[in-house]
Amino acid sequence: MSRTLTTSTTSSTATRRNKAAPSTTPPGEPRRVGYLYLLPALLVYGVFLLFPLLHSGWLSLYEWDGLSVGTWAGLDNYVGIFTEEGALASFGHVGVLVVFFAVIPVCIGLVLATALHRIRVRGLPFFRTSLFLPQVIAMVVVAVAWQQIYAPDGALNEALRFIGLDGITRTWLGDSGTALFAVGAVGTWVQTGLVVVLMLGGIGKISDELFDAARLDGAGVVWEFRAVILPALRKEIGVALTLTVIAALRTFDLVYMMTPQGGPGGSTTVPSYEVYYQAFRAGEVGSAAAIGVVITLLAFGITFLITRITGRER
Amino acid sequence: MAAKVSRGERLGTYTVLAIFTAFALYPMLAIFGTALRSEVAGEGGVHWDNFAKAWTVGRFGSYLGNSLVVSVSVVVLATVFSVLAGYAFGTMRFRGREILFYLMLLGLTVPTEAVVVPLYYNMRDVGLTDTYAALILPQVAQSVAFGTFWMRAFFSSTSRGLVEAARLDGANHWQTLWRVLLPIARPAMVTLIVLVFMWTWNEFMLALVMVTDESLRTAPLGLRFFSDRATTSVPLLAAGSVLVALPVVLVYLFLQRHFIRGMLEGSVKG
Structure with a gap:
């Protein structure tokens, strides 16, 4: 998992905190020396992040092959994203990945955390450590592990044969009908633990009185879930959705490793792959930069939107 | 309950x-x-020597060494810079403080994809592609955005009274940071360190773009090329994968609280 992925929500919560709580203003008299402390961080940040970001925006307005002199293209590269099939399809694929990376894990997370909350689980630390483990493993390694599972004689096909479903065995990553779903399922594997741990933490913070009150009213599990847990976990759901949706949006390593060249029939191209391919394979640097800018804007938009809907009051 | x-x-x-x-x-x-399987299909037994073979034949020894150099450099630089900047943002007042802080927060949401293209061409122009610097500096920049945010949150939440007391005792700003605040900042710093270590160790796209020289390949990039080789056997590929994943997994097993707290609590608290 990568830097921006984890921290995307952090930015919004921090912004919120800053506005909401003026008491966080630092103590002490004004100090010019502050600039000196900031200097190293700001310098490296400015040169190697902020400047390239602006430069990306600039490059996206040009038609450039990376070698010769570029020509002004205005917004053509952005228009291209919506008119050229390849780029548009890659954003469509992200839509499918979002289901696997975000929707399914959040549903599983809510149900599992609700069930776990109702009993005192023995050995919870072990389960938590195990469930969270996929989060810390390099995506390239995850890709290799799942390639073996999806292989023609891999575990998945073996299991299907074992239960007599020989008919649907296939080369999961080599079939244009299943490759994207196969990659998506890996996303579910990676993200579910994160969401479960997140939800468990949230449920733990709900006061017992709320549960007691619900139970006194004779509420069943389903009612308890709808009346107590779901409203109380709004914020956690928001964080989980932001983290996982952005992970889906930014998928690169997985797709690049598991389905070379954008998968069978280009069925697994994703925007990040398009950035890499356009810039360093097809010599369309302007288009690549434009896609990069769109990914960034989407990441900002998603963070903002989800925080807006689920965050705020609590 | x-x-x-x-x-x-x-x-x-x-x-x-x-x-x-x-x-x-x-x-x-x-x-x-x-x-641990034999490279010969059908042959049994437990083959620990696959790891040795991946290390030498697969050149994972070299790849892991590169990853270590890059990760340690990024961790050290990013931590030091973040502590300094977080200290300034968290305990001092100066003009433009808010704007500068928001500017850095921006970096939290900027994905690698958005900067990798210009980074490559700029690095190439100054002759820095195929160097450690091309892998280290951009990752320091990304980590510093999170690190500054993280350390500022720590300094501004815990240090108020302490900073004032230290000042009354006549400590200057450097002594306040070094003698008073850093000792209690340890847990926050450990969390920052393990997260930056993990992000850097696992980084793939930047290495893919910046490095063509085999002797500079990081572990994930090495695994990618190793898996492309037609001669690579499945057990050796698996052994290489385990070697690539192992350092972070070991750190995770010992310091998992920090991983989970950093990745979850850090984003939920608000």
Whole structure:
């Protein structure tokens, strides 16, 4: 998992905190020396992040092959994203990945955390450590592990044969009908633990009185879930959705490793792959930069939107 | 806590939990198992020597060494810069403080994809592609955005009274940071360090773009090229994968609280 992925929500919560709580203003008299402390961080940040970001925006307005002199293209590269099939399809694929990376894990997370909350689980630390483990493993390694599972004689096909479903065995990553779903399922594997741990933490913070009150009213599990847990976990759901949706949006390593060249029939191209391919394979640097800018804007938009809907009051 | 939960429900919950745990662990256990298999199909036995072979023949020794150089550099630089900047943002007043802080927060949401293209061409123009610097500096920049945010949150939440007391005692700003605040900042710093270590160790796209020289390949990039080689056997590929994943997994097993706190609590608290 990568830097921006984890921290995307952090930015919004921090912004919120800053506005909401003026008491966080630092103590002490004004100090010019502050600039000196900031200097190293700001310098490296400015040169190697902020400047390239602006430069990306600039490059996206040009038609450039990376070698010769570029020509002004205005917004053509952005228009291209919506008119050229390849780029548009890659954003469509992200839509499918979002289901696997975000929707399914959040549903599983809510149900599992609700069930776990109702009993005192023995050995919870072990389960938590195990469930969270996929989060810390390099995506390239995850890709290799799942390639073996999806292989023609891999575990998945073996299991299907074992239960007599020989008919649907296939080369999961080599079939244009299943490759994207196969990659998506890996996303579910990676993200579910994160969401479960997140939800468990949230449920733990709900006061017992709320549960007691619900139970006194004779509420069943389903009612308890709808009346107590779901409203109380709004914020956690928001964080989980932001983290996982952005992970889906930014998928690169997985797709690049598991389905070379954008998968069978280009069925697994994703925007990040398009950035890499356009810039360093097809010599369309302007288009690549434009896609990069769109990914960034989407990441900002998603963070903002989800925080807006689920965050705020609590 | 729920008082009346039936035996059946309890059993069901444990069963579901066990299934999900198995699901989470299986791919990693399977690849570890594969790494111990013989390279000759059908031959039995446990082959620990696959790891030695991956280390030398697969050149993973070199790849892991590169990853270590890059990760340690990024961790050290990013931590020092973040502590300094977080200290300034968290405890001092100066003009433009808010704007500068928001400017850095921006970096939290900027993905690698958005900067990698210009980074490559700029690095190429100054002759820095195929160097450690091309891998280290951009990652320091990304980590510093998070690190500054993280350390500022720590300094501004815990240090108020302490900073004032230290000042009354006549400590200057440097002594306040070094003698008073850093000792209690340890847990926050450990969290920052393990996260930056993990992000840097696992980084793939930047290395893919910046490095063509085989002797500079990081572990994930090395694995990618190793898997492309037609001669690579499945057990050796698995052994290489285990080697790539192992350092972070080991750190995770010892310091998992910091991983989980950094990745979750850090984003929920607000």
